[in-house]
Amino acid sequence: MSLNLGAEDNFFLDENRFKQYCEEFVKHSEEIGDAWEWRTIKDFPDGYMSKTHFQIKNRNIPPDLRQNVNETEEQTSFTHFEETMDDSQVAGVCAAAEVIRYEYHVLYSSSYQVPVLYFRACFLDGRPLTLDEIWEGVHECYQARLLEGPWDTITQQEHPLLGQPFFVLHPCRTNEFMASVLALSQKENRYMNYISSWLSIVGPVVGLNLPLSYAKLGSEQKTNID
């Protein structure tokens, strides 16, 4: 892996490597139906990974339907919900529940040479969620991790490719927590997809979970190349 090891032993990710890791990641996502896709913007070579999923904010769901809705499964999609119920049941549940649309984007920061996670959430009528409202959907144990983690606060920033407000986990300390993960994989001469490792660390903190199968990405490669 070309990781530009400077004298300070920092592990920077260059943009081409970023795109390669994302490509591998998206390919696996397609295999397991995890809904990540690569998006590009008109007239430019830049791109980013994107995932949208819907979550029901569960309130007063009748007991007989509860078994269809697993509160800890963040992947519960709206269509899955519909398949198991008839129209009157759907209407009943929707009246009591609120559907939230979550969007996660993984972009590359050329300034810090690391990936950055942008996210936002809104109700179906378009009303955006505040950061506090998003927190309510994050499991308690991850809320603690957010406060203790080696990252600065989450702030609202302008999405550099779309120009719209998103929440962002600040990238300036990504190197800190990725360095030890990378060093270990290098030491063991084991291939590691930077994006899946990084996302498995930062994702859960903002309500995004990664199925374990991502950990096996590239395992056919026994050793690190170049």
Next chain:
Amino acid sequence: MRQEDVSEIWFEYEGSPLKWHYPIGLLFDLHASNTALPWNITVHFKNFPEKDLLHCHSKDVIEAHFMACIKEADALKHKSQVINEMQKKDHKQLWMGLQNDKFEQFWAINRKLMEYIPEDSGFRYIPFRIYQATTERPFIQKLFRPVAPGGQLHTLGDLLKEVCPTAITPEDDEKTIQVMIHGIEPMLETPIQWLSEHMSYPDNFLHISIIPRPTD
């Protein structure tokens, strides 16, 4: 107006919500550079455009944004070494100097962010953003070195050719578009290192607008 009717304030010009986190000079260059002063904008107290503007509920948000830009600029110029060596009180002095319009106080700290070791001939990378009102993409920002491997200084023209070649085609040139920083058009032959040291905004970024040249 009654207190209960007032929610977050926001500004707009000819239907476009104005991004408070952009420097005012940049907003003027981009939206109204060829109009006469004073620049008339509309102040709103209701219907905050959630999809377009960042929230700004206090001055702390502005300070945090400004400092984030300063840090990002130093990450590009000096791998964050200069900004990280400073103490919190130096960061505070930078912000207070800007907020209270105290030139000497601001530059006492900012001059350190403009230094580089002589052997390098310049910064590691130049902090810049190029804006075009016509595109959906808000700005272009890429890694760009101020000095070529042979030691020649890269110019503003070199930057534009490398980073947004479609903006300056041979047919376009200086006839149909303007390349503007702080309301003026620097010569394309100007070394980008010099521009970065002398024409950056207080956040240490060069905010460059590409706008259609007025036909009058």
